Amino acid sequence: MIIDSIKEIDTTNLYQGYTYSYPHKSAYRAIEKTSLATIWAKEQMKRLFFYVHIPFCEMRCGFCNLFTMANPKEGVRHYIEALKREMDTYKGLFPEARFTNFAIGGGTPTFLEIDEFQLLLEYISAMGVDMATYYGSIETSPKTLTKEKIVLIENAGITRVSMGIQSWIETETKSLGRPQSISKAETIVSQLASSAIPEFNLDLIYGAKDQDKKSFLYSIEKTLAYQPTEVFLYPLYVRQLTGLGKKNRDTEDHRHELYLLGRDILLTAGYEQMSMRCFRKKNSPISTITDAYNSLTDGMIGIGAGARSYTKELHYSTDYAVDRKVIKNIISNYSHTDDFNTISYGIALNDWEQKTRFVIKSVTDGGKLSHQLYQTLFGTDVFQEFEILQVLLDKEWLEKEQENYTLSLKGMCYEDIIGPALYSDDVKSLMKNYIWR
């Protein structure tokens, strides 16, 4: 059956959406209460991703709509204890679970005080996540990372630290709604670069008000001076309910021009483009563990308020919000729960949604599309079912590299069109009708 009949792709707006997961959380809804034991019954538990969400930050940046709250006055310790209860629930239900990749995200995990941070790492270890053996990453920000926390990360054996810089120019971070001390950022990035942590990445944003080619070039060159393993270049999205969104400020659209400039500098500086946003230093060893998690086929257990979990047929999480009061409520409910055995919010993935997810994840965000793996998993031909793939090949946005198809350098420019063009009609409609709060 040929379901997708897209013949042309609209390129008038290059920034239609960042597809870092599919379906997007705005497609989740209340669902019938179901036990974790039922949800996970058909899954293999030997190669899972472990994710834990810390929904706290030192400030709410003007561009950010993640599930997080700035400077909670109380309740952080209760939240961490609730994480432990949720982890214990999974451990009790699935003692055979093995995690072969992990992320500690947020928010900003290093917002935690040193003793809370240490406790969190202990709880993750007690869950059976072998942070020193398997590839994993932790998010941080310049203001919340300290020498002591770097030492804890080193001792835990975590492979990668991911830090948002956004810009090395104070007026730009201010205009992004993220005032940041440049000298504090310089000190902590130097400490990170000279630490024993094998990999770190720095994020930059392009499209800030008053940012121009010269100032973006300055931020990139300064970033390169620290030789990060990866540099992420994010186009600015002004989203609903965020500080910038409330001001109703449109981005001046010179993003594509800045993107091309940034991309070319990074390519010349010895970085390889992995996706529209990610540039990785050439010859940086990539983890070669053979039993590594594969995001196309394996599940993810997400712990914490706002964390997502994925099985083949169901994606779920707690309720989601952007508004501070609603987030506070969700976190408080989470922190006072004793029963983590059931879930009641998420989205079921029918056969078509599973295929769509496979294709989106294979084509965007640094993925590789395997014709053969699709055939093996679904018993059908991916090029027959997703006509759009032929359009991408004809445009030379997709290219064949041995047995797999990947986005070409040209195609990566259009990643934020390609992802949304692949969303199913059902998911598009759910996302459109989502009431943001």
Ligand SMILES: C[S@@+](CC[C@H](N)C(=O)[O-])C[C@H]1O[C@@H](n2cnc3c(N)ncnc32)[C@H](O)[C@@H]1O
């Ligand atoms: C999880 S966040 C950052 C981690 C950490 N909390 C920090 O702020 O340093 C990941 C990155 O996504 C990017 N980002 C988030 N929202 C964005 C938006 N609306 N537009 C562009 N980039 C965005 C930022 O570069 C940010 O550093």
Ligand code: SF4
């Ligand atoms: S960008 Fe980072 S520090 Fe800022 S609000 Fe979002 S998660 Fe928190």
